[in-house]
Structures are given as C-alpha cells and as structure tokens.
Amino acid sequence: MSEEISSKLGPGAEFDSIRKVVKRLGQNAQGIGDDAAVISSLGEQKLIVSTDTSVENVHFKREWLTSEEIGYRAAAAALSDVAAMGAKPLGMLVAMAIPETWHAQIDAISDGIGEAARVAGAPVIGGDMSRSSELALTITVLGTARHVLLRTGARPGDHVYVTGRLGGPGAALRYFEENREPPTMLRERFARPIPRIHEAMWLAESGAMSAIDISDGLSSDLGHIAAASGVALNIDLSSIPVIDGVSAIEGARSGEEYEIVVSSPVEIDATVFKRHFNLDLTRIGSVDTGEPGVRFFLDGSQVAVPGGYLHFA
Amino acid sequence: MSEEISSKLGPGAEFDSIRKVVKRLGQNAQGIGDDAAVISSLGEQKLIVSTDTSVENVHFKREWLTSEEIGYRAAAAALSDVAAMGAKPLGMLVAMAIPETWHAQIDAISDGIGEAARVAGAPVIGGDMSRSSELALTITVLGTARHVLLRTGARPGDHVYVTGRLGGPGAALRYFEENREPPTMLRERFARPIPRIHEAMWLAESGAMSAIDISDGLSSDLGHIAAASGVALNIDLSSIPVIDGVSAIEGARSGEEYEIVVSSPVEIDATVFKRHFNLDLTRIGSVDTGEPGVRFFLDGSQVAVPGGYLHFA
Numbered sequence: 001m002s003e004e005i006s007s008k009l010g011p012g013a014e015f016d017s018i019r020k021v022v023k024r025l026g027q028n029a030q031g032i033g034d035d036a037a038v039i040s041s042l043g044e045q046k047l048i049v050s051t052d053t054s055v056e057n058v059h060f061k062r063e064w065l066t067s068e069e070i071g072y073r074a075a076a077a078a079l080s081d082v083a084a085m086g087a088k089p090l091g092m093l094v095a096m097a098i099p100e101t102w103h104a105q106i107d108a109i110s111d112g113i114g115e116a117a118r119v120a121g122a123p124v125i126g127g128d129m130s131r132s133s134e135l136a137l138t139i140t141v142l143g144t145a146r147h148v149l150l151r152t153g154a155r156p157g158d159h160v161y162v163t164g165r166l167g168g169p170g171a172a173l174r175y176f177e178e179n180r181e182p183p184t185m186l187r188e189r190f191a192r193p194i195p196r197i198h199e200a201m202w203l204a205e206s207g208a209m210s211a212i213d214i215s216d217g218l219s220s221d222l223g224h225i226a227a228a229s230g231v232a233l234n235i236d237l238s239s240i241p242v243i244d245g246v247s248a249i250e251g252a253r254s255g256e257e258y259e260i261v262v263s264s265p266v267e268i269d270a271t272v273f274k275r276h277f278n279l280d281l282t283r284i285g286s287v288d289t290g291e292p293g294v295r296f297f298l299d300g301s302q303v304a305v306p307g308g309y310l311h312f313a
Numbered sequence: 314m315s316e317e318i319s320s321k322l323g324p325g326a327e328f329d330s331i332r333k334v335v336k337r338l339g340q341n342a343q344g345i346g347d348d349a350a351v352i353s354s355l356g357e358q359k360l361i362v363s364t365d366t367s368v369e370n371v372h373f374k375r376e377w378l379t380s381e382e383i384g385y386r387a388a389a390a391a392l393s394d395v396a397a398m399g400a401k402p403l404g405m406l407v408a409m410a411i412p413e414t415w416h417a418q419i420d421a422i423s424d425g426i427g428e429a430a431r432v433a434g435a436p437v438i439g440g441d442m443s444r445s446s447e448l449a450l451t452i453t454v455l456g457t458a459r460h461v462l463l464r465t466g467a468r469p470g471d472h473v474y475v476t477g478r479l480g481g482p483g484a485a486l487r488y489f490e491e492n493r494e495p496p497t498m499l500r501e502r503f504a505r506p507i508p509r510i511h512e513a514m515w516l517a518e519s520g521a522m523s524a525i526d527i528s529d530g531l532s533s534d535l536g537h538i539a540a541a542s543g544v545a546l547n548i549d550l551s552s553i554p555v556i557d558g559v560s561a562i563e564g565a566r567s568g569e570e571y572e573i574v575v576s577s578p579v580e581i582d583a584t585v586f587k588r589h590f591n592l593d594l595t596r597i598g599s600v601d602t603g604e605p606g607v608r609f610f611l612d613g614s615q616v617a618v619p620g621g622y623l624h625f626a
Contacts, residue, residue, distance in 0.1 A: 034464050034541075035394040035526060036363030036456070042355055049362075050349030051406040051453050053443045081348040093364040095451045097410075128451070130366045138408045138441070138451035140364050143349070151347050213348060228347075 071112025384425025
C-alpha cells in the first residue's frame with residue numbers, strides 16, 4: 001500500500017520527505033497522493049472535523065519528549081477534539097512544518113502519528129510538508145457521529161461528570177520545568193495522552209448532551225461549556241478525581257489531560273462505565289441557572305480556583 | 314452571527330484572539346465555537362478534503378505582501394487544491410500559528426482569509442490559534458464533488474490543457490528578490506491568485522479525467538500526473554500560454570500559479586471555456602505510452618526544461 005503511494009508521487013526533495021512519512025506510516029496511511037483526500041460516503045452520519053496545532057516550545061520542548069512521543073501527542077490532542085464531539089474518527093491530515101534540524105526525526109515523528117492513527121482507527125489520508133524554522137504539526141481529524149455532543153448542550157439540572165483522574169500532566173510539567181525527569185506514571189500522562197474516543201461515544205449513547213475535552217484545564221474548559229450553554233456550573237472541589245500527590249485545585253488547573261467532561265440530564269452509571277473502560281467516571285457537580293460561569297465549592301463554601309492553565313512558554 | 318459565536322467562547326487571551334478573527338470574518342465564519350465543526354449532509358456527493366500550510370520566509374516574505382494579501386493567498390492556495398479535484402469548496406478550518414509581533418495584524422490577515430472564503434463560497438467553520446515564533450497559516454478545505462479529478466486519471470491519447478497564462482508569479486518573484494516592486498499586473502498574479510474552482514468543475518463536466526493545480530510549476534506538477542498515472546506527457550513548449558515578456562521555459566517553471574492542468578480523452582472547446590470564464594484554455598500536449606515522465610518539445614526536438622520550481626527560501 002505505502003509503496004504504491006510512494007511510487008505515485010513525483011520527484012523532488014519535498015516529495016522525498018513525504019515518501020519517508022508515507023513509507024513509515026505503512027498501513028496507517030491510505031489514499032495519499034492527490035491534491036486532496038476523498039471520502040466516499042457518510043451514510044446517515046454527520047461529519048465532524050477539527051484542526052489542532054502543536055508547536056515546539058509552546059506545546060512541548062524537544063528535550064522533554066522523544067520524537068515518536070511528539071508525533072503521537074500531536075495526533076492524540078487532535079483526535080481528542082473529535083472524541084469530545086462523541087464522534088468516531090475516520091481519518092486525519094497531517095501538515096508538518098519542519099526545520100532542517102528536525103529532518104532526521106521524520107521517521108520517528110511519523111511512527112508516533114502512525115501509532116495514534118492505529119489506536120484511533122483513523123489513518124492518515126492526506127497532508128502537507130513545508131520547511132519552517134520551528135516544528136509545527138497541524139493535524140486535522142475527520143470523524144462521524146450520529147449524536148453530536150456540543151458545548152451548547154448543558155441545561156440546568158444536568159449532572160456533570162469527568163473521566164479519569166486529573167493532575168498528571170500538570171505535575172509532569174512541574175518536573176520538566178525544574179529540569180527533573182518526572183516519575184514514569186506522570187511522564188506517561190504527559191507524553192502519551194489517550195483520546196477518550198470510545199468513552200465519549202458511550203457517554204453520548206448513555207444520555208450525555210454536552211462535552212469538552214480537557215486541554216486548557218478543567219476550570220477553563222468548563223468555562224467554555226458555561227459560556228456556550230449560558231449556564232452556571234457548580235463544581236464540588238472535593239469530588240474532583242486526582243492522582244496521588246496532587247491537590248484538587250492542581251487537578252482543576254492541569255491542562256493537556258485529554259480527559260472528557262460531560263453534562264447529562266440523566267444519571268450515568270459510573271460502575272458500568274468503569275467495567276467497560278477500566279477508567280473512573282466521577283460526578284463532580286451540576287448545572288444551575290444564574291450568571292454563566294464556573295463556581296467551585298468546598299464544604300458548601302465557594303472557593304476561588306485561579307484561572308485556566310496556559311501553555312508553559 | 315459572529316457576535317453570537319464570540320459570546321459563546323470562554324475567557325482567556327487565546328480566545329480573545331479567536332474572537333478577533335471571528336468578529337472580523339463576520340458572515341464568512343459559521344458554526345464556530347465547539348471542539349470541532351459539524352457538516353450535516355453530503356447528499357450523493359463525495360467529500361474532498363485537503364490541507365495546506367503557508368509559512369513566513371518560505372512561501373512569502375513579510376515585506377512583499379500586505380497582511381490581508383498573506384491571509385488571502387494562504388486561503389487561495391488551499392482552496393486551489395480542492396478546486397484541482399473538480400470539487401466545490403464547502404468550508405475551511407484555519408490554524409494560525411502566530412508570533413507576538415504579528416498580533417496587530419490578526420484583523421488584516423482575517424480580512425484576507427474572509428475575502429477568499431467569500432469568493433469561494435466556503436466559510437470558515439473552525440480552526441485553531443497557537444503562539445509560535447514564525448507565522449504559519451495551515452488551512453484545511455472541505456469540498457464536495459460528484460466526479461472527482463484524480464492525478465491517476467491520465468491515459469495515452471488524452472489531450473492536455475492548461476488554464477490562464479503562466480509566468481506572472483515567477484516574474485514577480487524575480488522583482489521581489491531584487492528588492493524591486495513588481496509591475497501591478499505581475500504583483501497581483503503573485504499576491505492575489507485565483508483558485509480556479511468553477512473552471513475546474515466545468516472541465517470535469519466537459520470530460521477531463523485528471524487534474525492538478527500548478528503550485529510547484531507546470532513542469533513539476535505535470536510530473537506528478539505522469540508518475541501517478543504511469544504515462545508519458547508530451548508537451549509542446551511553444552504552445553505554453555505565457556504572459557508578455559516571459560519565455561515558455563520560464564512559464565513552465567513558474568510556481569504558485571494556481572492555474573489548473575487537466576487531461577481529457579475528449580477535445581474540450583477552448584472558445585466556449587473562454588466565453589464562460591473570460592480565461593484562456595490552451596491545449597499544450599498529449600498523453601503517450603512509454604517511460605512515465607514529462608517531455609518538452611520545440612519544433613519537433615526534445616528540449617530540457619530545468620526541474621521544478623522550489624520555494625524561494
């Protein structure tokens with residue numbers, strides 16, 4: 001498959017780089033080699049499409065991650081946006097803006113992207129290769145959904161749930177910023193986030209009506225649901241699920257988690273969810289009327305959670 | 314519309330930038346504000362999707378173009394890839410990686426993108442905003458087509474046609490590189506390329522079976538059709554349509570033209586094409602059997618056309 005694609009690309013240095021990527025992607029690349037990718041049928045489904053850029057020294061530093069992890073992480077972050085819509089990823093387009101000093105890493109970056117494509121069942125169906133002075137990977141993900149989870153879908157009375165346990169990427173970042181190697185478990189949470197694709201689809205089928213993935217931090221991302229839905233979100237700080245050694249406030253501010261927050265008018269059974277996905281699902285609050293925004297409570301008193309996570313640079 | 318979108322975005326500096334873009338796009342932005350865009354129906358059509366990156370100092374220099382032109386040109390280049398498939402653009406996603414020093418230009422860049430969106434009938438339906446140390450605009454275009462023009466569609470015996478007159482962007486580039494302002498007509502061809510959307514759709518309906526847009530230069534881009542289709546392309550150098558003052562070889566090497574080359578098993582009436590689009594359509598050669606590649610002829614003798622255009626940097 002990939003050899004067939006490669007032989008169909010014309011000559012030139014840019015295309016040699018593309019050939020490298022395609023060869024490396026193997027079965028994780030499909031139908032590349034035209035000006036654009038073609039998708040034949042959506043059936044009854046809606047098409048979901050999202051684009052996400054990972055920039056060196058903004059989203060990661062070269063010394064923190066392997067090149068394979070940089071590729072994987074960029075793809076996982078992009079896949080997470082489509083997962084947050086309750087959609088099944090269909091394929092992705094990879095635009096690499098790559099400096100000369102990164103050229104030797106094209107294979108390893110492609111391996112990482114290919115790994116994310118394989119795990120998500122979303123082959124690379126197109127892309128672009130440019131020179132640049134810093135590495136930037138812009139990954140566009142296409143997916144399909146029958147029931148779309150929008151940020152506008154939260155209503156007063158809904159329950160608010162979050163998947164997984166928060167705080168790992170934020171804790172890893174603190175180690176990195178102090179030039180220390182984080183413990184393996186924290187490092188993995190930062191370097192190899194898992195887009196919650198099947199989890200979000202299951203939540204959509206179980207009654208969830210709005211969702212967002214945690215990229216900027218729980219407190220910031222809930223703010224987007226509150227703003228889009230025009231509702232107040234009351235969050236019980238003590239119920240926020242965190243990993244060992246991380247406070248609830250740190251968990252609420254930790255970004256690039258790629259866990260999913262949903263609102264649902266019906267109760268969702270966390271035990272069934274855990275049995276399916278071996279992952280926690282935790283009710284952390286509820287949707288209320290009033291001034292749109294996010295309010296955190298501890299023992300019944302409102303507490304301030306300092307604003308959203310900002311990328312480190 | 315755009316105010317409604319803006320109010321649904323949460324707080325934060327990144328979202329202030331997004332709000333700026335959305336406000337500026339006005340009616341040229343639709344349905345923004347979720348993790349991903351939703352497209353409800355394709356009917357009987359195929360979905361076409363392509364992504365293209367424009368990087369400062371690779372695809373343009375800041376001193377050559379206005380910010381509005383930089384935005385327009387990035388979008389036009391991306392739209393051209395979808396046009397080359399014979400597709401009608403449906404919408405686009407704009408990923409801006411933007412340095413602090415460019416922030417004051419966000420409005421003007423958005424204006425340019427909005428102008429391309431308006432002309433193409435393809436509103437901005439999503440995007441991403443990142444910090445970076447150089448400006449990079451990655452634009453993903455979605456479109457629909459009934460009859461898709463692939464690079465693999467050329468067959469021995471086909472006629473080869475090109476739209477427009479070549480050489481303008483290449484000639485403009487020579488002025489820019491000598492720090493001289495190009496004459497208006499050349500400058501416009503470089504700064505405001507026109508994606509040949511309706512022209513390519515008409516050519517597909519008129520019998521064309523393969524197509525590519527001229528981004529790397531006619532000689533290079535024909536090489537992609539030859540490689541993908543496994544055919545030889547015989548091109549009559551003297552028939553290549555060029556603008557005044559440009560040689561045929563310069564025309565064949567000029568990149569970023571965004572004109573369309575097609576192969577067609579049936580003859581296409583250039584007079585009817587010209588009446589429709591007020592644009593030249595010129596037969597420049599034919600498809601043959603033999604070693605896949607592009608052969609240029611002048612007065613019956615084969616001549617060498619030095620290899621493809623490379624971006625200037």
